[in-house]
Amino acid sequence: MKCIAMIAVAAVAGSAVAGVHTFPSSGSAVVGSVGFISPTEVGFFWSATRGDSVQETLADTLPIVNQVKLDLVVPRNSLASGLSLTWGVELNGTDIGTFAVASGQTGPISHTFDFAGIASPGSYMLRIEARNTIPGGGGSHTFAAVDRTTATLLPAPGAAALLGLGGLVAARRRRV
Numbered sequence: 001m002k003c004i005a006m007i008a009v010a011a012v013a014g015s016a017v018a019g020v021h022t023f024p025s026s027g028s029a030v031v032g033s034v035g036f037i038s039p040t041e042v043g044f045f046w047s048a049t050r051g052d053s054v055q056e057t058l059a060d061t062l063p064i065v066n067q068v069k070l071d072l073v074v075p076r077n078s079l080a081s082g083l084s085l086t087w088g089v090e091l092n093g094t095d096i097g098t099f100a101v102a103s104g105q106t107g108p109i110s111h112t113f114d115f116a117g118i119a120s121p122g123s124y125m126l127r128i129e130a131r132n133t134i135p136g137g138g139g140s141h142t143f144a145a146v147d148r149t150t151a152t153l154l155p156a157p158g159a160a161a162l163l164g165l166g167g168l169v170a171a172r173r174r175r176v
Helices: 002-014 157-175
Strands: 019-022 029-031 035-038 041-045 053-060 064-074 084-091 094-102 107-119 122-130 141-144 150-155
Touching: 019 053, 029 035, 053 150, 064 084, 064 094, 064 122, 084 107, 094 107
Parallel strands: none
Antiparallel strands: 019 150, 029 053, 035 041, 041 141, 053 122, 064 107, 064 141, 064 150, 084 094, 084 122
16 A cells, blocks of 8 residues: 555656747747748747747646746847847746847747746647837848757646645555
8 A cells, every 4th residue: 555655646746847848849830921931940030010929839737837948049040230039928828028039149049937836737828929020121030940949847846845745645644
């Protein structure tokens, strides 16, 4: 009986680990001048007015998420000197932060967003959207897609501990 209780605790506590997802991926909804430029690149982003964005539902069993880490790649950037495109980041419709891609910025970019816990076990909707519009002739940029970029959902620190504690209490009751 002790063995079964400990396996159950490990399984429950183990379910509250970081969920790493490819983002953007082939399943993303992309609004940009072109959308999917190729299987590995999305965009020509420059317009909040047009609704430039990348959105995807991420299947994940985390009970509560309070941090998102975006690891993106900007392969092409033709934004004119001094210009930048600001991106808003939303999880399940809640604004969790912003970041900007500046003129000349290419390569990997990482941003971590901390926020009050959002509960949605099963799936989380991640959306990044342009928050400003680059003036005509001011250029655009792209994001890499599929295998080079990720969104990591991290559980609220107490989520794993609470689940594990609940399992320990249940195991303790069985022994008494």
